[in-house]
Amino acid sequence: MSAREEILARIGKAVAGAPDVEIPRGYRTDRQADDREALARLFAERVGDYRAVVHVVPAADVPAEIDACLGEKKIFVPEGFDREGGWPDLRTADGVVTGCAVGIAETGTIVLDHGPGQGTRAETLLPDYHLCVVRADQIVPGVPEAIARLDPSRPQTWISGPSATSDIELDRVEGVHGPRTLEVIVGI
Template identity: 55%
Template structure:
């Protein structure tokens, strides 16, 4: 008997007596969660990202405090064109090269959608979000997500997004594991992700 036949035999034995025609119970949708934005924040934190919530009038101050917390003295910050609030001392991206972006300490962007079920942030690189390189090369990313941008799950997010646009899906800081399963952060994108969730105005 081959290993394949042996495994299939074990599977068949395990399924003996199971009614495979019975409909499977659907998993409860996260829409039943009373605080969708709070659930989103918890899921984002699960990915080792920093999450802060603020009122709309406190956004600029909250972002400034986040940058002060993460940046080295004299750190350089870049922002995309069309950002809806001012970041003091930041330089607007004017097509900086990859080498120039590598010398930037942090980027501040806005988002298109936040997904509560997965804790994922989606950028479609419209105004205030910048081009893909801008969000992948600097070591720190401060991303603003507004409460009305938070949706339940991936299908709800897709309904809001234009598939013709470039999309970047972010679930926590960039991380990978080597062959010995040692976690390494910052290889494929920012080492630090700081998400500012803005309450409904």
């Protein structure tokens, strides 16, 4: 018997005879997502609370805003991101530009499911700079609505600001587990 099988057998024995209990799932899902602009602005505010740099622009201005944000940076662009140009590979890039699967207004969280234009985990966590483009129609009010949009079989990266950690003295260090700088363009 493997260690895994042994652990599962112990758990099974421990819960044997326990009554089935229905777990209430009364999540708030009645929030309206009708006012896309208000939802996008709440999302932008909450993302900004995490020390990310946020730009809210009309959808038509997103390409120009991407160019303005990137300047002279050498940027890696994952397969499927809708842009033209000669892009460097990950080893020589200063950063990465991606789209996302969903944005959560209430928490200011960006979720990547690593579909087209979102890159792999390595492509989004190794560079020191991450520019993420979020469309207003990708923003949902809360976590339950985000979960409903996501495919649980896909890998997911949940981003709440630039990578940061603190030691026992509470000294904040950024860039340890991912990009030190997160810049977000919200197209409304």
